Amino acid sequence: MQFKLPVVFDNDCISSFLWIKRLDIIEFIFPKSEIIIPEVVLDELKMLESSARFNYVYNDLKHKIDSGEYILQPISALSTEAIDYAELTRMDNPQAIGKGEAAAIVLAKSLGGTLASNNLADILPYVKGGQPPYIMTDTILYSYYKEGKITITEGNAIWNDMKRRKRRLPPYNFDEVVKRMDCNSQNHNVI
Known part of the structure; x- marks a missing residue:
């Protein structure tokens, strides 16, 4: 699969891989140099730093960054990204979204890359x-499978x-991900 680099990760997508x-x-x-973590996403995970049982989630990501x-990637004050971020998270915005999703969207747009997020309810309106193109955990895992790195059973x-x-x-298993992605790629080849 083709992705526009860099890939800007929201909390939910990077966490899928961090937790396991x-x-x-x-x-x-x-x-690795094209994996972008918005500063606000790292901040969201920082609450796990003091957990004896789950601190590895934050520490593993922090180590990769350090x-x-x-x-x-921070969002610079007074930048276009900061203005867009403020609009997406504004309390009186009826379509306000989480800080991690907002940061990942504005940075992916600004950098001309791909947004990696599982939170379709928040990201699809934006x-x-x-623009920006987006991927999810299932897209990444499917790509890994297509590269021959895992079987469907391992997936x-x-x-x-x-x-x-x-x-x-999604509630279905990985074998359903493969069926859907294979079908989707076949349909795109026909057009």
């Missing part, structure tokens, strides 16, 4: 016309592990 300690999947699909493998195990960790994913 499988950042290697993301790193196989995307160059080592320069992933890029931490990605009209495919189901990963998918179910994510669900056990309370990741919000």
Whole structure:
């Protein structure tokens, strides 16, 4: 699959891989230097830092950023991105969305990259016309499968592990992801 780089991750998408300690999947699909983490997304995960049981979720991501493998991207004050971000999160906006989703959308647009988010309810009103293009956890895992790195059975195990960790994913299994994605790619080849 083709993606516009860089890839800007929202909390829910990067967390799918963080919670099960499988950042290697993301790193196989995307160059590490093209993985962008909005500063607000890291801040959202910081609450896990003091958890003895779950601090690895925050610490693993922080380590990737501190080592320069992933890029931490703030939104500069008074920038166009800051204005757009403020509009998307404004309390009196009837379509206000979460800070992580808003930051990822404005940065993906600004950088000309791809948004990685599972929260379709929040992002779809703001990605009209495919700008910025978006992907989800299932897209990434499917790409990993298409590269021959996992079987459908292994994909189901990963998918179910994510669900056990309370990741919000569609109710079906990974084999259904493969069927849907294969069908979708066949339909695009016909056009």
